[in-house]
Every structure is written in C-alpha cells, then in structure tokens.
Amino acid sequence: MSVDILVVAEQRDGALSRSTVEAIVAGQNLGSDLGKSVGLLLLGQNLSDLADEAAAKGVQEVLLADHEKLADYTPDGYSGALQQVIEAENPDYVLFSHTYMVRDYAPKLAAALGKPLVSDCIHYRMEGRAPIFVRQVFQGKIDADFALQGDAPYLVSFQTGAFNADNLKAEGTGAIRATNIDMDRVEVRTKVLEIFEGVKQEVDLSKAERIVSVGRGIKKPENMELVKELAEALEADIAASRPVCDDGWLPLDRQIGSSGQTVAPKLYFAVGISGAIQHIVGMKNSGTIVAVNKDPHAPIFDIADYGIVGDLFEVIPAVVTAVKARK
C-alpha cells in the first residue's frame, strides 16, 4: 500500500495539533478532487498512543517515523527523516500546516529533494485536473496563483485556518505502518536546549468581550492615551499588533497574532492596524470587527464589518465622545 497525499503531522502536548487536523482536511479535499488516498506521517519517539489517535482521523494510513533522534525537533533530524520517507513512499503531494516548525525545516527539505514548496497557501482551486495553489503576497494585499510542474512529489504548506478542522471526515480506521528510516545517515548539527515561555501571560485576552487593539498607525507612545480613552469608553481590554509591543509601548502579553494571543471577542476595534497576515490569524474569528485606518487598501478592511478611512487622531476622540453619549 502506498499513499498519494502525505500529510505531515505536528503534535502539541502529546496530541495532534489543531493545525494538523486542518492539514488533513486539506488533504481530504485534494484527495477527493484528484481521486487519491491520504496518509498521515508522525515523527517523534514512542508514537504508539499518538498513532491510535491519528488512525481515527479519516486517513487511509498512518506512517510512523519513530526514533530517538526525532524526540526533540531539529531541522536536520526532521528534514533527514522526511527526505527518506518521501523518497521511499513517493507520494504525489506532501502537505503541511505552515507552523513555525514547518517554516524552519520544509524549505530545507524541499531544497534537499530538489522539489518545489508552495508555502503559506490560503486555498487551492482545480483547473481541469490540476490544482492551482493560492498564496498571498505584499502582506496580504494581493493574491498569487501557482501551479506545480515536473515530476512529483510537490510540497505545499497551508496557512493556519485556511481549512476548517471541523470539516474533518473521520470515517474508518487507518492502518498503522512503521517506515524504514536510517537515522545513522542523518547528522543533527543543532543542539536543543530549554524551551520556555517568554512572557508570563498575565493577561488572558482570549476571554475578553471587547478589545481595542492598536497598531503602527499610532506613531508615538504619547498617543497611546487616545486608545486607552477609547478602551475605557467601550469597557474594553487593550491590545496591540506586534510592532507596538516590539517598541515597548505595551507589554508583550498584550500582543495579538501568530506570535502572541489568539482572540475572538464580541467586538474587535482595530486602530491604525493595516492587517498583516500575522495579525489577522490572531483575531479573524472576532464577532464584530471595526477598523480605522488612513489607507483605504489596508487588508484589515477585507475582514472588517465597519470601516472608517481617515486620520485616527481625529476619528478616535470623536468616537469616544459618541460612545459616551450613548451610555
């Protein structure tokens, strides 16, 4: 037996991560469009419990790359093991979720295999028998189409949230099979030291009902007062996009986005935030999204419910007054 579409799993706290399930959904969709089977590859050490969980995720096969050299993630270890599995199994497609780990090793793997990787795709569509993969360029302002040519395998990573994990078709039980990998051939040159939480997350914004979030458009730390007044008027928690936290204008534990917190409040009020992908992934499931930005083409307006194109230094004080008048 062999698999046509190989999805590479990632674990979190000993279970399959949600983004892995999203990647399986991508594989199931592609499999149904192309009439191909889907398998899931687990890498790590002592994978038997995880393998049972994986077998129930609606895949034909679960492949295991189980080795002590894979207990901790390293780019050399993962790329080396995957290269061997891919060369032996010869799938048509290898699918990943575009996590920080995948960003670290998938381009290396692609180069080692001499095969293309389309990274961070937001969806695909079929043109005849061939999928066209779509990814964003210019920080989400423009979409770009890519086809894949030459001999398989083709490598594709999908952005977190590109596919909905709730759409998983978890029918049947996949067969579990160990792969033959020779890890003596793989030299691991980096040494993993400790993993730690950078900032004690003192604020849990995931439970906030209303959030006022501020971006680069605020320009100076003195101007933060303006946003604090808006937050007070709306009885909202205050948060920010990455540049504002990098500059120290708000503590790091108030950062929203891929490297910060993921939130889904009833109201997300974005002030001077252009809406780079890294920010959007952290807040796109919010109920009502308001955006105030001077750039009418800012991507934040693509996901906002209400937009105001204008100078936030004029608009925000007026909003504070208008909100207070209605309380």
Added chain:
Amino acid sequence: MKIIVCMKQVPVKDSLLKIKDDNSWVHEDELNYEINESDHYALETALRLKEAHGGEVVILTMGPERVKEAIKQGLAKGADRALYINNADFTSIDPMTNAKVLAAAISPETPDLVLAGLQTDDNGSGQTGVILAENLGLPHTSIVMEIEKLDNGIKVKRELESGWFQWIELPLPALLTIQSGINQIRYATIKGIMMAKKKEVKELALSDLGLSGADVAAGSTGLDFQKVYVPEKTKQALILEGDPKDVAEQLADKLKNEAKVF
C-alpha cells in the same frame, strides 16, 4: 567573525500597489523602495556582533540598479563592503532560484555566519534563507530573537508560537534568519555616510557566479508562478463616510443598535 547579511529592497510599507494589465506583477516603476524590515534587523544584528567580537560585515543584495541605495545605507551604518548581484537580465519570485544565485555568491567568501531576514514583505515565502542554508551545507535556525557567542559556536533564542521560545546551540559556520524587533536599528551617522563612499561594492553578473540563463529560467524548479490579482473580498466592510464627527456618530449607533456590543 566574517558575517554575510542578505538584504532585499521591497516597496515602502503602505505603498499603493497597482497590478499590471497582464497580471504578471505589480507596476514597480512607480514605487519607492526600502530595505526589507527583517533584513534591516539582520544587518543591525551583524553590526552588533562585529562590534562585540570583531570581524567583517559584508552585505549581499540582488536586484536592479535601485538596490544600490540599500547598499549605500548599509555601508553608511557600518558594513565593511558589499556584493551586488545585478539581475537586470532575470527576476524571479521563486525562492529556490534566488537561493541558488545567492549561494553561488556566498560560497567563495566562506563566511562564519550568514544572516537573512526571516521573510520579505513583498513575496513573503519565508523560504530563501532556509534553502540557502541547505545549499551551502550549513546548519541553521530560523526566527532568531537573540544570539550569544560561545567558544565553539553560538547559542540562539528561537521564537516559537504563542509567546514561547527555545534556546538552540549551533556550530559555526551557520545561517540564521532574523525576526524583526530583535534589537533597535541604528541611524547612519554623517561620518558613516562619508566613509561609505570609499567602501568596496563588487558587482556580479550571473556569469561571474558560474551560472547561466538556464539556471534561473522561470519554472525550472517546478514552481510555475501564473499571475497576481486583487483578492476577492469574502466580506464587504461597511465604510462609513463623512467628517470625523459624522462617522463617529454613525459608528456608535451601529455598535450599540446593530452589533449590540456595548
């Protein structure tokens, strides 16, 4: 320590991008350019390492004539010299192709450390640096937030998701991709700007790198870039119109009565 910093010029943030009629790319001639943000941090990282441990900082960039402005800026900030690949005869958004060309320029330099930004603000594939490591046979770490020099290598702090980090030890030579915000970027001094004029900028054509047009031909890696276009909006924001007071009143009404969020 000899450090090579890969830098790219990208359109200035918030540029108004216009797509060409044939959807092949955006109109580039009307845009202003700046050093890609994370590449700028990579340069600053290199300069700090040199100040602490000695050595040389070499800028490597590729692009049309305009990228010489980025080189000038980098040299004014303190880089020692620059390698400039003039790609007048080819442009590619394929990271594998670009990494092949960059690797050919880096190899003869035998650096101790290669730094690159973690991704560009234009194409944004986030692949070129990592592919470069594989092409050069170097160990790498991506998304680096801190670097410590050890006796026999380096120790780096890598950013993970959701506010987590990891310390990793690597031997040298190595390649790192640098995250924005790792440090505070310096301004060039007048003295630096004056000194930059005397620094070496070595211009390289594909043939100088032992490469031919076939090596960089579009689609040669299997990646077939087809077109760019403005994304279909899945959700249409209601854009409120009027002077600041008007829009504020409208918004407060909508939030209170339609969305019922306060």
